[in-house]
Amino acid sequence: MTAITRKPENPIAHLSDADIEQIGAELDAIRQEVIDSRGAADAAYIRKVIDVQRKLELGSRAMLLASVFPPAWVLGTLGLSVAKILDNMEIGHNIMHGQWDWMRDPKIHSSTWEWDNATPSEAWKHSHNEVHHTYTNIVGKDNDLGYGIMRVDEDQRWVPMYLAQPLWNFINACFFEYGIAAYDLELGKNLRTPKHKRSEAFKANVKGTLGKIRKQATKDYVVHPALSIPTGSFLPTLAANATANLVRNLWTHSVIMCGHFPEGVETFEKKAIPEKETRGQWYVRQMLGSANISGSKAMHVMTGNLSHQIEHHLFPDLPSNRYAEVAPKVKALFDKYGLNYHEAPLPAQVYSAWHKVVRLSLPNGWMATTNAKNLPSQLKLLYGMTTKGPKVRRAAQARLQQQARKLAQAA
Amino acid sequence: MTSAFLAPAPGARPSWSSALRRQVRRVAEAAVTPLEVDDVLDVFVPLRRGAPLRGRIVAVRPETADAATIEIKPGADWAGHVPGQYLRIGIDVDGVRHWRAYSLTHGPRRDGLISITVKAVPDGKVSDFLVHRATVGTTVHLEQAAGEFVLPETVVGQPTKLLFVTAGSGITPVIGMLRNLFPATDTGVLRLRRSDDLDIVVVHVAPTEPSSIFRDDLAALDEAGAIRLVARYDDTHGVLDVADLDDLVPDLAERRTFACGPAGLLDALEEHHRAAGVELFVEQFRTARVAPGEGGAVTFAQGGTVVEADGATPILDAAEEAGVLMPSGCRMGICMGCVLPLKEGSVRDLRNGEVTTAVPGETDPRGVLVQTCVSAAAGACSIDH
Numbered sequence: 001m002t003a004i005t006r007k008p009e010n011p012i013a014h015l016s017d018a019d020i021e022q023i024g025a026e027l028d029a030i031r032q033e034v035i036d037s038r039g040a041a042d043a044a045y046i047r048k049v050i051d052v053q054r055k056l057e058l059g060s061r062a063m064l065l066a067s068v069f070p071p072a073w074v075l076g077t078l079g080l081s082v083a084k085i086l087d088n089m090e091i092g093h094n095i096m097h098g099q100w101d102w103m104r105d106p107k108i109h110s111s112t113w114e115w116d117n118a119t120p121s122e123a124w125k126h127s128h129n130e131v132h133h134t135y136t137n138i139v140g141k142d143n144d145l146g147y148g149i150m151r152v153d154e155d156q157r158w159v160p161m162y163l164a165q166p167l168w169n170f171i172n173a174c175f176f177e178y179g180i181a182a183y184d185l186e187l188g189k190n191l192r193t194p195k196h197k198r199s200e201a202f203k204a205n206v207k208g209t210l211g212k213i214r215k216q217a218t219k220d221y222v223v224h225p226a227l228s229i230p231t232g233s234f235l236p237t238l239a240a241n242a243t244a245n246l247v248r249n250l251w252t253h254s255v256i257m258c259g260h261f262p263e264g265v266e267t268f269e270k271k272a273i274p275e276k277e278t279r280g281q282w283y284v285r286q287m288l289g290s291a292n293i294s295g296s297k298a299m300h301v302m303t304g305n306l307s308h309q310i311e312h313h314l315f316p317d318l319p320s321n322r323y324a325e326v327a328p329k330v331k332a333l334f335d336k337y338g339l340n341y342h343e344a345p346l347p348a349q350v351y352s353a354w355h356k357v358v359r360l361s362l363p364n365g366w367m368a369t370t371n372a373k374n375l376p377s378q379l380k381l382l383y384g385m386t387t388k389g390p391k392v393r394r395a396a397q398a399r400l401q402q403q404a405r406k407l408a409q410a411a
Numbered sequence: 412m413t414s415a416f417l418a419p420a421p422g423a424r425p426s427w428s429s430a431l432r433r434q435v436r437r438v439a440e441a442a443v444t445p446l447e448v449d450d451v452l453d454v455f456v457p458l459r460r461g462a463p464l465r466g467r468i469v470a471v472r473p474e475t476a477d478a479a480t481i482e483i484k485p486g487a488d489w490a491g492h493v494p495g496q497y498l499r500i501g502i503d504v505d506g507v508r509h510w511r512a513y514s515l516t517h518g519p520r521r522d523g524l525i526s527i528t529v530k531a532v533p534d535g536k537v538s539d540f541l542v543h544r545a546t547v548g549t550t551v552h553l554e555q556a557a558g559e560f561v562l563p564e565t566v567v568g569q570p571t572k573l574l575f576v577t578a579g580s581g582i583t584p585v586i587g588m589l590r591n592l593f594p595a596t597d598t599g600v601l602r603l604r605r606s607d608d609l610d611i612v613v614v615h616v617a618p619t620e621p622s623s624i625f626r627d628d629l630a631a632l633d634e635a636g637a638i639r640l641v642a643r644y645d646d647t648h649g650v651l652d653v654a655d656l657d658d659l660v661p662d663l664a665e666r667r668t669f670a671c672g673p674a675g676l677l678d679a680l681e682e683h684h685r686a687a688g689v690e691l692f693v694e695q696f697r698t699a700r701v702a703p704g705e706g707g708a709v710t711f712a713q714g715g716t717v718v719e720a721d722g723a724t725p726i727l728d729a730a731e732e733a734g735v736l737m738p739s740g741c742r743m744g745i746c747m748g749c750v751l752p753l754k755e756g757s758v759r760d761l762r763n764g765e766v767t768t769a770v771p772g773e774t775d776p777r778g779v780l781v782q783t784c785v786s787a788a789a790g791a792c793s794i795d796h
Contacts, residue, residue: 032763043506054446054454061442098747098782104508104775107450110747111780114445129746215444223441282743316745 002154003139003269004288011266012284014338023287023337024280030329031315034322043103045321049090049301050108057083065228067236080244082302085251087116089304094320096125101317118181120212123205127184133316137260137267137289143183144260145267151360153267158363158397160386165361166354176249181209220245251302254350255293259309261353262291264342286313287334291342292327293349300324310341363397365404457550460487464553466500469524471545478530478580478624479542480516485525485553492525492556494518494591495584495694499776500527501552504540508552511537512772514583515556518591530580530624554776560584560671560694567592570608572665576656576680578616578672584694585613585671586625593637595628600635611638612660616672618645653679664689671695703757703766703789710793711735712754720788725761727783737783737796744785752778756792761785 004010015023060079067073092115094100100108114121127143135141139153146152150169151162172179182188190202220241228237266288274281293299293307300307300323308323311330318326334341344352359367363385370378381400385393439448449462457465466483473479483500492498492515501510513527520526531542566573575585592606613632617623623644633640641659643651653676656663664687670680671694684691705722709729720729727749730737740748744762757768758781766789769779778795 028762035763035765039505040503041506043503051454054451058451058454096747097745098750101747101750101780103503103506104779105503106775106777109780111750116445125746125748126740130740130748133745134741134743212445215441218441219444223438227438227442317747 002267003272004266005269005272006155011288011340015284019337020280020284021278022280023333024278024283026333027283027314027330028279030326030333031318034315034318034326038102038319038322042319042321043100043105046091046095046100046103046108046319049086053083053086053091056086061224064224064233064237064240066231066233067228067240068231068233073236073240077240077243077247080240081247081251084116084244084248085302088248088252089255089306090301090320091115091304092117092121093304093306096121097129098317099319116216118177118209118213118216119184120208123184123209124180127186129316133313136286136313137265138270138273138285139267140270143186149188150357152261152356154360154364156360158360158393162361163386166358169354169357173250173253174246176253177245178213181213185209254346255303255306257353258293258346258349259290259306261356262342262344262349263352263356264340265289265291283314284339286310287339289313291344291349293346294343295346297324299346307346310343363393363400365397365400368404368407369400458484458486462486462488464488464555466525466551466553468545468547468549468551470547471541473542474528474624475530475622477542477622478528479545480526480528481541481545482524482526483551483553484523489523489525489553490555491519493561494587495561496556496558496587497560497584498525498527498556499554499772501775502537502540502545502549504536508775509537510552510773510775514558514587516583516587516590518587518594528580528583528586528624558584558694560669560692562588562669566609566667568605568608570610572610572662572667573612574660574663574666574668575611575613576616576668576670576672576676577613578651578676579618580624581670581672581676581694582615582623582625582629583671585669586628588669589613589632589638590628593632593635595631600632600637602635602637606637612641612666613638614641614643614651614656614659616643616645616651616676620644620647651676653683656683663687668692669694703759703768705789707756707788707791709788710791711796712793713796722759722787722789723761724787725784726758726786726788726794729788730783735796739784742784744782747782749784750780750782752795753781754778754793754795757789758786758792759789761787 004012012020056079060076060083063072064076064080067076092113095108095113096110096115098110101110103109106112110125117124132142132144137145139145139155149172150165151158185202185205190198221238224241225234225238228234268285268289273285277285287310290309290313292310293303295307305320305323306312308320308327311318311323311326312320314330315323315326331341362382366378366382381396385396436448443451452459453462456462458467464486466485466489468481469484470482471479472482494515494517497512497514499510499512501508503509513529515525516528517524517526529538529541531539562573565571577585589611592609592611593603594601613629615623615629617626620626620642623642626642629638629640629642632638643659645651660666666689668680668684668689668691670677670691674695677693677695680691681693706720706724709718709720709726710716711718711730714735716730716733716735718729718733718735720726725742727737727739727742731739738749738751740746742749753767753769755769755771757766759766760782762785767779767781767786768774769792783794
C-alpha cells in the first residue's frame with residue numbers, strides 16, 4: 001500500500017469538497033436513523049449476548065473440572081474458546097466503544113466494563129478508541145498500522161530485519177492479548193527511553209497491566225486447574241485454558257488483520273491531513289481505510305461485528321447489532337460516489353493481509369519481479385541486500401523498483 | 412461493590428468458619444475475574460441478599476383507565492417502610508433506564524410484597540409504561556424507602572383528629588397510611604383497636620369521579636365509618652377553593668393536616684393554614700420543571716466551580732477555558748474519554764440536538780452520564796466532577 005496522495009491514481013481525486021461534505025451529511029443521516037430507532041430490542045440483544053456468554057463460560061469451566069475425560073476436554077475447550085471470543089469481540093470491544101451507554105445501565109457501560117483480556121480497559125480505550133479511531137490509517141499517527149513491529153507500507157524503507165516479520169506476525173497472533181497490552185503501553189518507545197526518564201503515567205500503566213495479567217493468568221493457569229485436581233484434571237484443564245486463549249488470540253488477530261491490512265485498503269500521509277479535518281473528510285478517511293468480511297450472521301457475531309469494519313469505523317458508537325442493516329445504505333453511498341467498498345470472505349481477507357505482510361517483508365518490487373525461472377538469481381540478490389551494506393541495498397532496491405515498474409507497464 | 416453473600420455476618424467473632432468463608436470467597440473471586448462474584452450470582456439469583464436492590468413485578472392491577480397498581484417482590488435486602496413513604500424505582504423503558512419516585516400504597520404486607528400505584532401522566536414516559544406496558548416478571552431496580560411524610564408514632568393509639576387533603580395522585584401516600592390503619596378484608600374494612608381513637612377526614616380532589624384513583628377504597632372506608640370522605644370533583648363541584656375548607660371541615664382548627672398534591676394547592680394551603688395558625692405537613696411529588704434553553708451556568712459539583720457556557724460550546728471546552736481540569740480524549744464523540752455524570756439540568760448533544768435531562772429523584776441517583784465533548788449546556792446544569 002502507498003499513501004493515497006502518492007498513488008499514481010488518487011481514488012478520491014474525482015470528489016469535490018462539496019461531494020465530501022455531502023457524503024458526511026448523508027452518513028450523519030444514516031447514523032441518526034439508527035439512533036432514532038434504538039430501543040428495547042437492541043437492549044435485549046446485548047443482555048442476551050452477555051447472558052449466553054456467562055452461561056457458556058460457566059458451563060464450559062464446570063465441564064473442564066472433569067477434563068481428564070477427553071469428550072469433556074473437547075467440549076469444555078470449545079465452549080471456553082467461544083466464550084472468550086464473545087467476551088472479547090461482541091461484548092468487550094463494543095461496550096467499551098460506548099455502543100450501549102445510551103441504555104443508562106451502569107453495569108453495561110463504557111466507563112465500568114472490564115474484559116477478560118491482558119489489557120486493562122482504561123489503557124485499551126485510550127489507544128484504541130481515541131488514537132486508532134481518530135487517526136485511522138494515518139501513517140506515523142495510527143500505531144495500529146503494523147503495531148510498530150512491522151513494515152506495512154512501501155514508503156517505509158526496507159531493512160533486512162523485516163525479512164522475519166511473517167514470523168513475528170505469527171508469534172504476535174499466538175500471544176495477541178499480550179502483544180496488544182505491550183502495544184497499548186507503547187512498550188517499544190518507552191523501553192528505549194532511559195529508566196529515570198520514563199513518565200509516571202507509563203509506570204502506573206505498567207503496574208496496572210501487570211496486575212491485570214497476573215489476575216488473568218492466575219485464573220486460567222492456577223485457580224481453575226487447581227479446582228480440577230479432585231478429578232485428576234489439573235493438567236488437562238491447564239491445557240484447555242491455554243488452548244482457549246490461543247484460539248481466541250489467533251481468531252481476534254485474524255479478524256483485526258482483516259479490518260485494515262488487506263491489499264487495497266488506503267493509508268494517508270500525516271502532512272496531507274488538514275489541520276482541521278471536517279466531518280466529511282474524516283468520514284471519507286474511515287471509508288477508504290477499512291475493509292469488511294462478508295459472511296453469515298454467526299460470523300458477524302463472532303467477529304464482534306468487526307466484519308462490518310467499514311460501518312464500525314464510520315459509526316463506532318452505534319450498537320453493533322445494527323451495522324448489518326446499515327451496511328447496504330453505506331455501500332450504496334460508496335457506489336454513488338465511485339468509491340471502492342472493500343469486502344471479501346474471511347479466508348480471502350486473511351490471505352490478502354498475510355500476503356501483504358510477506359510482500360512487505362521483502363524489498364519493494366522483489367515479489368513482483370520474481371518468477372520460477374529467475375528465482376535463484378533473485379534469491380542471490382536478496383542475500384546480497386541482506387548481508388552487504390546500505391549502499392548496495394539502495395542500488396539493488398532502485399533496480400528492483402525500476403524493473404517492477406517496467407513489468408507493470410508491459411502488463 | 413462487595414457482596415455479603417459469602418462475607419461473615421457483621422459483628423460475628425472471627426472463627427474458623429468465617430475464615431474458611433473468606434478463603435472460599437477469595438478463590439471464587441480469583442476464578443471469575445474480571446467479573447465479580449456478584450456478577451455471576453446476578454445471572455441466577457438477582458434478588459438474593461447482598462445484591463444491589465432489585466425487585467420483580469408480580470402483578471399489574473388496573474385501578475382506573477389510566478392508573479394501575481404494580482405489585483413488586485423486593486430483593487432480600489428490602490428494609491421495609493412506613494406508610495406514607497415513597498421509593499425510587501429504576502425501570503427500562505424502550506431499552507433506557509429511567510428512575511422515578513412513587514408512593515408506597517400499602518403498609519408493610521404479610522406476603523412481603525410492596526406496591527405502588529401509578530397514574531399515567533400526559534407525555535409521562537415511565538408512568539405510561541408502568542400503567543399500560545409493564546409485564547409480570549420484569550426486573551426493576553429499587554432504592555430503600557424514603558420520605559418524611561408519615562404519621563407521627565404518637566398518633567396511633569391516642570385520641571387524634573386528622574385531616575388529609577389530597578389532589579389527584581396525591582392520594583397515593585395517604586392511601587398507604589389509611590390501608591395500614593384500616594386493613595380491608597373480604598368481609599369489609601377492619602377496625603383495629605389501635606385505630607379506634609382516630610377521627611379522620613379526607614378531602615380528596617380529582618378532575619372527575621371516574622379518573623379518581625382509589626375512589627372505591629375511599630368510599631368503602633367512608634361507609635365503614637373509618638373516615639369521613641369529602642370528595643370534590645372539578646367537573647361537578649368546580650375547582651376547590653382552599654377557603655371552602657373551613658365550611659367542608661368545620662373543626663379544621665382541631666385537626667392536624669397532611670396534604671399531598673400539586674404545588675398550587677400546597678402553596679394555597681400553606682398560606683391558609685399559616686393565617687389560621689394550624690399545623691400542616693406537606694408532600695410534593697413533582698419539582699417544577701425548567702424547559703431546556705440555550706446555554707447556562709454549568710456547576711462542577713466537586714470543585715464548586717461555576718462556568719457560564721453558551722449553547723454552542725461543548726461543556727468540555729467551556730470548562731477547560733475556565734481552568735477546570737477535565738477528563739477528555741478525542742473531542743469528536745467517539746472515544747468516551749470525557750464522560751461525566753450530569754446530576755441536574757439539561758444538556759444538548761451538538762451533533763443532533765438531542766436533549767438529555769437529569770432530575771434529582773427522577774433520573775439515576777448517580778446522575779446521567781453524558782459526553783462533555785459533544786454536549787452543550789441547555790440551561791443551568793450540574794456536573795459531578
